[in-house]
Amino acid sequence: MVKSGGYVNLVMSQGPFHLDSCDHLLFTGQSSGVSTVKERRKWSLKEDLILIGAWLNTSKDPIVSNEQKVGAFWNRIVEYYNSSPQLVGTTPRELGPCKQRWARINEGVCKFAGCYDMALREQRSGQNENDVMKSALDIFANDQGSKFNFEHAWRELRHDVKWCSTYLEKDKRKPTDSQGDGEGAVPEPYH
Template sequence: MAFSVEVGGSWSTHEDIALCQSWVNVSHDPIMGNEMKFHHMWSKIHGEFCQRSGSIRTEMTLSSRWKLLNKELGKWRNALTKAKANIRSGQNLTDEIIQAQMWFGAMGQGKKSFMHFQCWEVVKDCSRFKIIPTGPKVVMNETLLHDSPLDSPMETESPFVPCPPRPIGRKAAKAKRGGTSTNECIQLLEQIAKNNSLRMERDLKRDEMDVAREEAFVIQQRKAQEKDIDDREMKIMAMDTSHMSPETKAYWKLRRRDVMRRKLFHDDGPSNTDWLNDENH
């Protein structure tokens, strides 16, 4: 949109992404990022944010919004860390995201589902939000999944070392988990999709209302200006010049002539107005 509501306006996804991009570019500047004072940093963030989004929000509004986003993004990083440490063999990225959403909701202190995925893509490589694995080594059937070649039993001198058992496949792993977990995951995905749809619908309705209010305001202003002009012209045309001096009468005569010319041009278009120049008129 071409304008933004400063006080009480909801933040759009576009504005949140622009704020995250501006924060990353300014705070991670390799030359100035570590030496800027807090106020100067937010002044630069505000300037870049306005260029990216076209918004008119203030520095204080941006700082307050970033506190909320920072909290949600940090909470999501912690949830992803727990999900990655708890991931099982045979699970994919979708399973990891679902499990992270469950951790996110279980942490409390805010929303039950994480929605700022596009903002996360912007900040995930920053040192503040980078995921550092802290869990134990992932094993399956008592065998490390990422053994070093130096530790492999094939490198030992004994020719009778048995081969490790064959890992179970993805389908067998899912069957082992049972159907209840799958149903819960499906329900969670459906709820996430529903929440996204409701959010988009609310944003669209808000934008439509903003456009309608702006159009109504412009129409009201135009009508007020037209009424003000009409009132002034009526006073000019009704001015009693009988008691005035010749110079004052001449002035008001010119003013009436201008009013008549504007009226003729507005109502009927250009026309021959030579009769207005008649000195006896």
């Protein structure tokens, strides 16, 4: 339904539309037969880090472990997030926005982790950590067509098993006879 001036009434349209940005409006239902609209809150770096901490702590809980259903898992994350002393005085976040934000963070960090691995493999002698990071950011921008906006999240998650560099892990292994030609293997002492 297009109105004059190019306005599209999204409430009445039948087609799907995607919210790719945190800046869009959120339709919250009806009040007295009229749709109510409120502005979607942006996530701050501090809120992202609290959400990441909530996800990590909940996913690594040794008592509950993986014996929890998805709904219970996310309810625990939201409860942990909203109970953070760093968020005192702010409006609590609901389950949906927390899951959506985590999905965006996770997707971005996973993509960037691959770019960082590639930059490590291409690292030349004399390049430092900053050079590798710049190269990884360039690779991401070329591959994705956009800037990587979750560096703060990647720095928080990068040492976790799910996101750590596979290149460094492969590099640290020492070859044995069963892994190749035996070059570099330690010979057995003579008796």
